[in-house]
Amino acid sequence: STEVARPSHLKSKPVVVIVIGMAGSGKTTLMQRMNAYLHQTRGRGYVINLDPAVSSLPFGANIDIRDTVDYKNVMKEYKLGPNGGILTALNLFSTKFDEVMNLVERRASELDYVLVDTPGQIEIFTWSASGAIVTEAFASTFPTVIAYVVDTPRSTSPVTFMSNMLYACGILYKARLPLILAFNKADVARHDFALEWMEDFEAFQASVESDASYTSNLSRSLALVLDEFYQNLSSVGVSAVTGLGMEDLFQAVEKGAEDYMSNY
Numbered sequence: 001s002t003e004v005a006r007p008s009h010l011k012s013k014p015v016v017v018i019v020i021g022m023a024g025s026g027k028t029t030l031m032q033r034m035n036a037y038l039h040q041t042r043g044r045g046y047v048i049n050l051d052p053a054v055s056s057l058p059f060g061a062n063i064d065i066r067d068t069v070d071y072k073n074v075m076k077e078y079k080l081g082p083n084g085g086i087l088t089a090l091n092l093f094s095t096k097f098d099e100v101m102n103l104v105e106r107r108a109s110e111l112d113y114v115l116v117d118t119p120g121q122i123e124i125f126t127w128s129a130s131g132a133i134v135t136e137a138f139a140s141t142f143p144t145v146i147a148y149v150v151d152t153p154r155s156t157s158p159v160t161f162m163s164n165m166l167y168a169c170g171i172l173y174k175a176r177l178p179l180i181l182a183f184n185k186a187d188v189a190r191h192d193f194a195l196e197w198m199e200d201f202e203a204f205q206a207s208v209e210s211d212a213s214y215t216s217n218l219s220r221s222l223a224l225v226l227d228e229f230y231q232n233l234s235s236v237g238v239s240a241v242t243g244l245g246m247e248d249l250f251q252a253v254e255k256g257a258e259d260y261m262s263n264y
């Protein structure tokens with residue numbers, strides 16, 4: 001189980017933001033933007049890269065998995081394909097995650113936020129033991145929230161939107177951490193349609209039915225599940241490219257951290 005233990009030595013700072021999202025949703029670009037925004041306005045950030053396969057990072061990471069494991073060597077050594085190599089690299093790294101936690105804890109008093117970038121392929125983090133180990137390590141020490149990055153322009157069809165939200169719902173119930181939906185690429189497509197669907201069950205249902213060669217009973221049941229899910233999260237529209245929505249995002253992070261502190 002990935003249920004997180006919340007001992008009483010939980011510190012109130014820094015707040016950890018684990019950035020998760022489908023491949024290409026803009027995780028890395030958003031991390032860079034959040035980090036730059038922190039430097040300009042809100043305080044001190046610490047950046048951790050857990051993507052072994054990222055070729056170049058647009059920000060300087062304080063801790064970078066690539067300094068410890070080379071996933072291409074892991075592929076050769078264990079005779080794996082790229083995804084197996086990335087997964088195994090993350091598993092190897094997670095066995096030493098107490099060292100990462102020691103580094104962060106030593107710096108904790110000087111930090112306001114820790115930003116954590118995760119591998120491009122979402123399931124490598126969300127469906128692996130190492131993802132659970134990393135999540136638990138943070139959540140048992142600091143208030144920890146998940147920012148689920150949505151590729152907004154690619155989620156405008158109701159069926160795609162629903163499957164993306166169901167995935168996010170799975171993450172919420174697995175991690176049991178405050179969840180923020182970061183509707184990214186707002187410079188290309190605003191997330192008003194998503195807000196309408198999230199607030200108005202009937203509007204969403206009407207869109208699904210007009211879209212679909214879809215079992216309407218099933219989609220109706222799923223939409224009801226999601227209606228409950230939406231009560232438990234914050235949504236913000238952001239653009240990693242233009243910087244739109246960064247203050248909203250950090251306010252949602254703060255609210256998530258408060259919820260975390262008051263619920264354990």
Ligand code: GTP
Pocket residue numbers: 021022023024025026027028029030051119120121184185186187188238239240241242
């Ligand atoms: P992987 O780790 O490679 O799966 O991707 P990622 O989720 O880290 O996404 P990344 O930051 O690499 O961005 C993917 C693509 O989306 C890039 O071409 C970015 O330039 C683009 N992108 C990211 N954020 C935005 C945004 O806010 N607006 C627009 N227009 N493009 C964006």
